[in-house]
Amino acid sequence: MIIDDCLQFATESEQEVCGLILDNRILVRCRNVHNEPDKNFRIHADDWKIAEAVGNITAVFHSHPGDRLVLSANDRKMQLKMGLDWWLASGNRLRIFKPVPHLLGRHFEYGVTDCHTLSKDVYHLCGIDLPEFNSVNEQGWWLKNENLYLKNLPLNGFYEIEKSQLEPFDIILRTPFHGGNPSHVMVYLGDNRVIHHDCAGNLSRREPLRPAHWRTTHSLWRHKQCSDLNLAGIYEDILAMSI
Structure with a gap:
């Protein structure tokens, strides 16, 4: 074999x-x-x-x-x-x-390089493969009574945690659109920093957690195999962009 x-x-x-x-x-x-x-x-x-x-x-x-x-x-x-x-x-x-794109500096394209694909690629480079979360309504599902993350996170090894338990690789699920469903995920890196990709014309990036993030946070999630993940996968990828 x-x-x-x-x-x-x-x-x-x-x-x-x-x-x-x-x-x-x-x-x-x-x-x-x-x-x-x-x-x-x-x-x-x-x-x-x-x-x-x-x-x-x-x-x-x-x-x-x-x-x-x-x-x-x-x-x-x-x-x-x-x-x-x-x-x-x-x-x-x-x-x-897989030859996934560098984690930082991605241009937003729904279903190709968005917040879900970024979190999926973070986990991939660090040790866990996550599936694609398919949407019935595709783009705009967050305004069409479809809870894509709330449906798929528990089905794929995640369980909900409290804010006081937050550790690296935990998923922060937010509701960035007023009146919409929870539709944006960020991956916590530790030291009050996250990596994420929103659709407001920004590139994928690392940044500090801000009060505005917490105000729109819906829930926090941890993968049952999070101890298998290695943060070096993220930082080696970031270093590769400079050599």
């Missing part, structure tokens, strides 16, 4: 190992020719050519020594250049990362 092949390969070196995934079912082992192989990797050009001749490259595989199952800033920079899934092995676990 390909996952077992990847995990076995990762255990064979104390440095980063690397390879290419063909058709999501075959691992082609490659040579790491980076000059700092303990913390980075570069696939030998000849190995890449050989893999291309054998099949369709659908993903890049590499490992992190120790237990560090998040993509580094360099990983994210190269992943987005390639536009491929990246398979990462670390601590005898394997995770598949």
Whole structure:
């Protein structure tokens, strides 16, 4: 099984190992020719050519020594250049990362880069995959008696908490439109800061929690597997934008 092949390969070196995934079912082992192989990797050009001749490259595989199952800033920079899934092995676990856009600086497009996709991508980069929340009425559901978040959060591993319990990765659900349903989510980062994306012409961003946010807060939610999440996934992605 390909996952077992990847995990076995990762255990064979104390440095980063690397390879290419063909058709999501075959691992082609490659040579790491980076000059700092303990913390980075570069696939030998000849190995890449050989893999291309054998099949369709659908993903890049590499490992992190120790237990560090998040993509580094360099990983994210190269992943987005390639536009491929990246398979990462670390601590005898394997995770598949999609080439989601950088978390900050996104332009708002409903259903593509909005507050839900941002929160979903935050969780993805940090260790948990969330499903798409489908809307019957699509855009404007928050004014059409549809409670998309209140319906789907409990169905997908979230439970409601009190403000005094707020911790990183908790979801802040707000009602930003007068007379509408709760329709905007922010992800709490700790230290009174959130990451979110609203539709008021703003880019996705980090910012302090303000009194105005609390005045429109409907409820707070925590995922039952929140202890599996790693904030480094967010900060490595932000760092990748500057290198």
